[in-house]
Amino acid sequence: MIGGEEHGRFRELVDRHQDIVVTTHMNPDGDALGSQLVVARYLREQGKKVRMVNSDPAPETLRFLEGAAEIPVYDADVHRAWLAEADLVVLVDNSASDRLGRMEQPMLEVADKVFCIDHHPTRGNPWKYNILDTAACATAAIVYELVTKQGFVADDASALAMYVGIATDTGFFRFNSTTVQAHAIASRLLDAGVDPARPYQEIYEGNSEAYTRLLGHALADLRLDAGGAIASVRLTRELQDRCGAFDVDSSEMTTALLAMRSVRIAVLFRDLPDGKIKVSLRSKGNVNVHSLATQFGGGGHRNASGIVLDGGMDEAVNLVTGKATELLAATDAGSME
Numbered sequence: 284m285i286g287g288e289e290h291g292r293f294r295e296l297v298d299r300h301q302d303i304v305v306t307t308h309m310n311p312d313g314d315a316l317g318s319q320l321v322v323a324r325y326l327r328e329q330g331k332k333v334r335m336v337n338s339d340p341a342p343e344t345l346r347f348l349e350g351a352a353e354i355p356v357y358d359a360d361v362h363r364a365w366l367a368e369a370d371l372v373v374l375v376d377n378s379a380s381d382r383l384g385r386m387e388q389p390m391l392e393v394a395d396k397v398f399c400i401d402h403h404p405t406r407g408n409p410w411k412y413n414i415l416d417t418a419a420c421a422t423a424a425i426v427y428e429l430v431t432k433q434g435f436v437a438d439d440a441s442a443l444a445m446y447v448g449i450a451t452d453t454g455f456f457r458f459n460s461t462t463v464q465a466h467a468i469a470s471r472l473l474d475a476g477v478d479p480a481r482p483y484q485e486i487y488e489g490n491s492e493a494y495t496r497l498l499g500h501a502l503a504d505l506r507l508d509a510g511g512a513i514a515s516v517r518l519t520r521e522l523q524d525r526c527g528a529f530d531v532d533s534s535e536m537t538t539a540l541l542a543m544r545s546v547r548i549a550v551l552f553r554d555l556p557d558g559k560i561k562v563s564l565r566s567k568g569n570v571n572v573h574s575l576a577t578q579f580g581g582g583g584h585r586n587a588s589g590i591v592l593d594g595g596m597d598e599a600v601n602l603v604t605g606k607a608t609e610l611l612a613a614t615d616a617g618s619m620e
């Protein structure tokens with residue numbers, strides 16, 4: 284939980300700066316965009332000059348958030364100057380420079396004026412100012428605490444944006460990250476007028492035919508390891524082509540794997556257009572896939588992490604399922620002590 288020190292730092296940084304850029308991580312999710320939009324709105328209300336720019340566009344499913352579709356995608360010719368001119372750059376929902384995509388280098392160049400607000404575990408980061416709370420269910424919850432303390436009264440769009448941040452990062456209030464804080468803030472946002480059915484519908488009930496066929500083929504080719512405790516599926520380039528599904532968001536497909544009683548780790552392997560392989564890891568209970576992800580330079584949280592690997596699909600599957608099997612053995616050995 285953040286306290287007086289963090290609130291003071293936030294107030295002081297806002298007071299001291301006028302030209303502010305607000306950004307977040309690559310492939311922005313609900314918490315990233317929700318937090319970013321609210322910070323930007325709050326700062327504008329404070330009379331600041333505020334500009335937003337991201338390394339990737341908002342996904343289709345999150346464009347219902349007011350302002351999300353209009354956030355420009357980083358173009359060095361235009362936006363390097365924004366970063367240079369700004370006297371403060373606020374980075375939300377991320378502290379890892381390698382999660383900034385094409386903005387990594389330009390952000391590192393201005394690290395001495397970056398103000399990071401995040402809830403991910405960090406291994407030390409290069410930013411000058413930080414408000415980090417790994418106990419927070421979402422960055423949007425930290426943002427809620429910060430701006431509310433300063434007297435900000437959320438309008439409809441801001442309340443919805445913070446609700447979406449908290450709801451998506453907690454898997455709509457079912458992951459381990461679903462804390463008292465998550466429900467407490469959500470209840471205040473419902474009081475402020477948020478309709479909880481709408482974001483779920485916008486985000487999870489808008490699948491295309493291509494997505495559904497891709498999921499079906501992937502599930503039909505399910506692989507189980509460790510006596511059924513590890514379930515994995517592969518979205519090969521060939522399968523994505525066959526289903527006409529190259530830019531669908533596959534991040535929720537692991538839900539179907541975790542729904543199996545025996546499964547404790549779910550893994551999704553996906554061929555990316557650049558030839559790399561994206562590996563999404565999800566787990567139940569005390570199985571810490573974050574520790575597995577960090578072995579391969581990835582990151583995330585205890586029950587949800589990701590990696591990007593070079594090399595072939597079969598090699599990636601064998602490598603990651605092998606390490607996942609070791610992780611389960613270590614987890615069970617640890618819990619028996």
Ligand SMILES: [Mn+2]
Nearest residue numbers: 314376422452
């Ligand atoms: Mn988050």
